[in-house]
Amino acid sequence: xxxxxxxxxxxxxxxxxxxxxxxxxxxxxxxxxxxxxxxxxxxxxxxxxxxxxxxxxxxxxxxxxxxxxxxxxxxxxxxxxxxxxxxxxxxxxxxxxxxxxxxxxxxxxxxxxxxxxxxxxxxxxxxxxxxxxxxxxxxxxxxxxxxxxxxxxxxxxxxxxxxxxxxxxxxxxxxxxxxxxxxxxxxxxxx
Numbered sequence: 540x541x542x543x544x545x546x547x548x549x550x551x552x553x554x555x556x557x558x559x560x561x562x563x564x565x566x567x568x569x570x571x572x573x574x575x576x577x578x579x580x581x582x583x584x585x586x587x588x589x590x591x592x593x594x595x596x597x598x599x600x601x602x603x604x605x606x607x608x609x610x611x612x613x614x615x616x617x618x619x620x621x622x623x624x625x626x627x628x629x630x631x632x633x634x635x636x637x638x639x640x641x642x643x644x645x646x647x648x649x650x651x652x653x654x655x656x657x658x659x660x661x662x663x664x665x666x667x668x669x670x671x672x673x674x675x676x677x678x679x680x681x682x683x684x685x686x687x688x689x690x691x692x693x694x695x696x697x698x699x700x701x702x703x704x705x706x707x708x709x710x711x712x713x714x715x716x717x718x719x720x721x722x723x724x725x726x727x728x729x730x
Contacts (some may be wrong), residue, residue, distance in 0.1 A: 546620055547607050552577060554582070554604055554712045558712070561678065561702070561705060561706040562600070563694075565694060569585075569680060569690075574631070574642065576620060576627060576631050576635055576716050578716070579620055579720075580636065580639055580684035581687045581688045581694060582713070583613045583614075583616065583686070584616045584684060584687075584688025584691070584692065585688045585692040585695060586707065589695050589696065589703060590609075591659070591660040592661065593606060602704050605704040609712075612716075612717060613712040614714060620632045621633070625724065627723075631682060635682040635683070635684055638682040638683040639682075642685045643685050
């Protein structure tokens, strides 16, 4: 297990340390090139898609525990983003969240999927790649993170399953994000 010896350092990485340690430099854009709230949305979408990819293969193994723990932390950070935005660093998280939900509903409707369930997640993962970067299609006005999250999930999907969950758990990916959030919000909200 990767352990940070310097807690101050842990709280500054936002997840990049774990990506570098696990040789996933191709995903650093999802941490370093986007705002923090966008990174939470991107990684929540990727975590959810990867989680549902394995939903039928649960056997109580270490990988299952890692997967479930990552999903819980991801869900918690989304809860903060939607319900207690003041607990996160200042950003436009609610706008991004609304745009992402609207884009997901449009996508699911176009694909004939009525609900946002396991089937819908698996439908997203059937696509092998995105021909054009999402930002080129949607422009600057739309703040959705749906297809950026999808891009991260596609990259993770290509990695061996055990290593994929190691990137997010053993490398403390979500713990780094949580630590960053806790130390970069207005402190009086922690009372």
